[in-house]
Amino acid sequence: MGHRLLPRAVNYGVMTSTDSTQPIAAPFLSLEAVRKTYPGVVALDRFSMDVRPGEVIGLVGENGAGKSTLMKILGGVTRPDSGTVTVDGAAHDGLTVEQSIGSGIAFVHQELNLFENLDVAANIFFGREPLRAGPLRLVDRAKLREMVASLLKRVGANFSADAPVASLSLAQQQMVEIAKALSIKARLVILDEPTSSLPLAETEKLLDVIKGLKAQGISVIFISHRLHEIERVADRVVVLRDGTLAGTLAKDRINHDEMVRLMIGRMLKEREKAGEAARAPGSVALSADAIRTGTYPDRPVSLELRHGEILGLAGLVGSGRTELARVLFGIDERLAGSVTLDGKPLDVGSAADAVANGIFLVPEDRKLTGILLDLSIAQNISLPNLPAHARRSLVSASAELATAEKQKKNLGIKAPSVLTRTGTLSGGNQQKVVLAKWLAMNPKVMILDEPTRGIDIGAKAEIYGLMRALADAGVAVLMISSDMEEVIGVSDRIAVMHEGQISGILDKDDFSQENVLLLAVGKKPKLLQVAGGAQ
Amino acid sequence: MTKKDLGLLILILVVGAVVTAINPRFLSAINLANTSNLVALFGILSIGQAFVIITGGIELSVGSVIALLGTLFIDFIAVREVSWPLAFVLILALGSVIGFVHGWLITRLKLQPFVVTLCGLLIYRGVARFYTADGTAGFAFGQNFPTLEFLTAGRSYGLPNSFIALIVIAIVMWVVLHRSVFGRYLYAIGKNEEAAKYSGIRTGRVIIAAYVICGVLTALSAIYFAMYTRSISPASHGQFYELYAIAAAVLGGFSLRGGEGSLVGVILGTVLLQELQNLVNLLGIPSSLNFAVMGGVILIGVLVDQQWGVFRARRRMIEATRQNVAGAPAE
Numbered sequence: 001m002g003h004r005l006l007p008r009a010v011n012y013g014v015m016t017s018t019d020s021t022q023p024i025a026a027p028f029l030s031l032e033a034v035r036k037t038y039p040g041v042v043a044l045d046r047f048s049m050d051v052r053p054g055e056v057i058g059l060v061g062e063n064g065a066g067k068s069t070l071m072k073i074l075g076g077v078t079r080p081d082s083g084t085v086t087v088d089g090a091a092h093d094g095l096t097v098e099q100s101i102g103s104g105i106a107f108v109h110q111e112l113n114l115f116e117n118l119d120v121a122a123n124i125f126f127g128r129e130p131l132r133a134g135p136l137r138l139v140d141r142a143k144l145r146e147m148v149a150s151l152l153k154r155v156g157a158n159f160s161a162d163a164p165v166a167s168l169s170l171a172q173q174q175m176v177e178i179a180k181a182l183s184i185k186a187r188l189v190i191l192d193e194p195t196s197s198l199p200l201a202e203t204e205k206l207l208d209v210i211k212g213l214k215a216q217g218i219s220v221i222f223i224s225h226r227l228h229e230i231e232r233v234a235d236r237v238v239v240l241r242d243g244t245l246a247g248t249l250a251k252d253r254i255n256h257d258e259m260v261r262l263m264i265g266r267m268l269k270e271r272e273k274a275g276e277a278a279r280a281p282g283s284v285a286l287s288a289d290a291i292r293t294g295t296y297p298d299r300p301v302s303l304e305l306r307h308g309e310i311l312g313l314a315g316l317v318g319s320g321r322t323e324l325a326r327v328l329f330g331i332d333e334r335l336a337g338s339v340t341l342d343g344k345p346l347d348v349g350s351a352a353d354a355v356a357n358g359i360f361l362v363p364e365d366r367k368l369t370g371i372l373l374d375l376s377i378a379q380n381i382s383l384p385n386l387p388a389h390a391r392r393s394l395v396s397a398s399a400e401l402a403t404a405e406k407q408k409k410n411l412g413i414k415a416p417s418v419l420t421r422t423g424t425l426s427g428g429n430q431q432k433v434v435l436a437k438w439l440a441m442n443p444k445v446m447i448l449d450e451p452t453r454g455i456d457i458g459a460k461a462e463i464y465g466l467m468r469a470l471a472d473a474g475v476a477v478l479m480i481s482s483d484m485e486e487v488i489g490v491s492d493r494i495a496v497m498h499e500g501q502i503s504g505i506l507d508k509d510d511f512s513q514e515n516v517l518l519l520a521v522g523k524k525p526k527l528l529q530v531a532g533g534a535q
Numbered sequence: 536m537t538k539k540d541l542g543l544l545i546l547i548l549v550v551g552a553v554v555t556a557i558n559p560r561f562l563s564a565i566n567l568a569n570t571s572n573l574v575a576l577f578g579i580l581s582i583g584q585a586f587v588i589i590t591g592g593i594e595l596s597v598g599s600v601i602a603l604l605g606t607l608f609i610d611f612i613a614v615r616e617v618s619w620p621l622a623f624v625l626i627l628a629l630g631s632v633i634g635f636v637h638g639w640l641i642t643r644l645k646l647q648p649f650v651v652t653l654c655g656l657l658i659y660r661g662v663a664r665f666y667t668a669d670g671t672a673g674f675a676f677g678q679n680f681p682t683l684e685f686l687t688a689g690r691s692y693g694l695p696n697s698f699i700a701l702i703v704i705a706i707v708m709w710v711v712l713h714r715s716v717f718g719r720y721l722y723a724i725g726k727n728e729e730a731a732k733y734s735g736i737r738t739g740r741v742i743i744a745a746y747v748i749c750g751v752l753t754a755l756s757a758i759y760f761a762m763y764t765r766s767i768s769p770a771s772h773g774q775f776y777e778l779y780a781i782a783a784a785v786l787g788g789f790s791l792r793g794g795e796g797s798l799v800g801v802i803l804g805t806v807l808l809q810e811l812q813n814l815v816n817l818l819g820i821p822s823s824l825n826f827a828v829m830g831g832v833i834l835i836g837v838l839v840d841q842q843w844g845v846f847r848a849r850r851r852m853i854e855a856t857r858q859n860v861a862g863a864p865a866e
Contacts, residue, residue, distance in 0.1 A: 380734075383734045
């Protein structure tokens with residue numbers, strides 16, 4: 001094959017010629033009238049869809065719409081109650097895992113299943129390594145490397161087979177997963193929210209990989225909450241709502257608003273509302289002066305965060321945004337510089353100090369650091385403020401429940417009761433619990449690190465609404481986000497980081513994807529008001 | 536009382552009934568008093584161990600601390616003629632210092648609990664042997680401490696005073712572990728230390744406090760053991776006691792990963808262990824098999840508990856599927 005796998009084109013708005021000359025091949029996989037119920041829930045009903053070779057299908061729907069059930073059916077993990085799954089003309093009541101793998105269906109999950117301590121080659125052929133002749137069953141390293149190298153070339157990887165997985169970026173790790181899928185001769189690769197944790201530049205790479213797969217005749221089902229990415233790569237969009245097919249959009253009808261309309265059955269205005277009001281900024285709440293973090297010890301960062309504003313903090317992953325948040329919240333040590341809160345010098349040596357001063361962080365990794373999955377909603381909410389829920393050092397269950405009930409109602413946390421284990425909640429509701437524990441106290445400064453990652457679109461809108469309500473109440477909100485639409489739609493001002501430093505701050509008039517991107521890679525933005533804009 | 540604790544209690548009663556049926560002396564006053572005294576001594580140090588285990592840590596130096604502090608206590612009151620209340624306080628203070636140092640090394644210098652306390656195990660045993668020049672610490676003939684002896688080895692209303700002390704300590708520690716803010720922090724840290732830190736808990740201080748509690752309770756039991764044996768040869772005194780404590784906690788439903796377990800559980804675990812020791816004696820099983828019996832029972836107990844969990848999960852699934860089939864409309 002002398003064919004170039006990865007198109008060089010950067011202008012994604014224009015269809016490339018390979019796209020338009022798509023052959024209309026017969027579907028190799030189709031689902032018909034599939035139904036699956038769980039106790040008390042119809043997870044999927046009367047659902048039908050086809051997958052043709054070399055087709056990129058965008059699959060969208062809110063959490064709970066039935067996407068995971070559909071994936072489980074395709075993966076052979078669950079059998080549908082009724083309906084048929086046809087592969088290569090053979091109809092089945094449902095697939096087994098072996099049938100699924102045998103028909104070339106491969107999954108790349110949102111949470112990657114890689115051994116970080118092993119190298120790329122070992123990960124791709126784990127348990128299936130080519131062996132040398134002889135009774136010792138030694139791994140044939142030369143052959144392994146050769147096989148892996150050809151797979152890596154197919155996904156357009158820029159790293160080698162013996163690179164340790166721990167040294168790769170998230171997008172590169174996803175390429176490893178995709179290479180793994182190709183190694184079992186996949187005909188359909190299902191990507192489950194692959195970009196939810198990727199920064200912009202990395203996302204570009206992944207979208208290129210998808211196009212590469214398509215050019216090789218491999219079908220892709222691309223699940224994502226980031227609709228603009230779907231707009232760019234999908235040939236067809238399948239929308240699920242409440243377990244049924246809400247609609248299918250052909251290539252020329254794929255657009256953001258249409259997808260949202262089908263997903264939630266109505267138009268959504270929250271996001272626009274969140275960023276609507278341009279008001280006079282309040283006084284400076286938190287001011288960081290030339291602080292240095294452990295990741296970029298030679299790059300001082302200065303930042304001012306005002307009461308009543310939402311300051312978006314954009315930048316590529318690894319640009320030092322999370323590190324900045326961790327230093328402000330007292331998790332990491334501040335190497336140099338000073339911080340003031342409402343004009344008074346502030347020395348934050350631990351998260352406990354930050355919390356005592358009303359500086360709260362909604363961390364990036366909800367499950368590892370945001371909440372305790374094993375504790376109940378009520379216990380999670382009271383945890384940072386437990387002494388206030390206690391009499392003579394003994395926890396008062398009634399005070400704890402009262403606070404939790406109030407927050408559950410305020411935030412609309414969907415759970416049977418406040419005693420429910422947090423681990424059983426959906427991502428959106430877990431995030432609301434993280435917010436609830438801080439809202440139950442008195443936030444002065446609220447730092448949110450990727451607050452809507454992996455959260456469905458309805459809950460997203462609610463979280464945007466909450467951030468705006470906080471800002472309206474005078475709280476200074478710092479929102480770190482890699483989601484461009486979100487940064488531009490929600491923020492009052494946008495600070496962009498590049499390699500450990502603030503490369504620029506954009507005012508509302510200068511908001512554009514292009515400007516944010518330019519600053520993120522360390523270039524000058526195109527400002528409207530040259531006089532007042534540049535810092 | 537959780538279901539797990541209840542199961543353990545039933546097991547204790549069943550084993551007790553079987554032993555009584557074979558050898559009725561099991562229920563004799565003297566045997567019960569002796570056994571409850573041992574339950575008290577091991578119970579106190581097991582509670583301390585439980586506080587460490589709940590944070591996801593481990594304290595391996597318990598046995599050596601018992602040897603060192605026991606030796607020092609007897610030396611203080613018998614040789615150096617320190618008044619016993621003062622010696623008592625000194626020993627508890629030393630226990631808390633040992634706990635603090637362990638906790639500090641673990642939280643501030645980020646050493647692993649296993650490593651720190653393993654070194655403690657070696658160091659304290661060595662120091663104890665050096666202190667007595669590998670001799671035996673004991674009382675001279677005719678040396679008497681009536682009040683101290685009454686409090687540690689005496690009885691009130693037929694109950695060993697040590698057992699009464701255990702009950703008081705258990706109640707206080709139950710409140711601390713299951714009702715207090717500090718107890719909630721311990722569980723939170725055991726479940727997920729990072730998340731606890733991100734919730735503004737000073738996790739380092741809480742963990743150090745857990746090791747201090749363990750140190751103080753170990754020191755207290757060291758005094759009880761010293762007064763129980765009345766003479767200490769530091770080379771062997773208290774050997775493996777940390778393992779009794781860990782075994783009691785594991786039997787009582789503690790997870791060595793932290794964040795799980797109840798105070799009632801660790802007490803019941805201690806009772807079962809002592810019952811097993813007693814059983815070996817009463818049933819004429821060669822005492823050399825002592826450890827083997829204990830190990831076997833713990834293994835079976837943990838296995839049954841785990842398999843029971845698997846069984847229940849499976850039953851729940853089958854139940855759910857059945858409801859599902861019944862509820863689905865016939866198509």
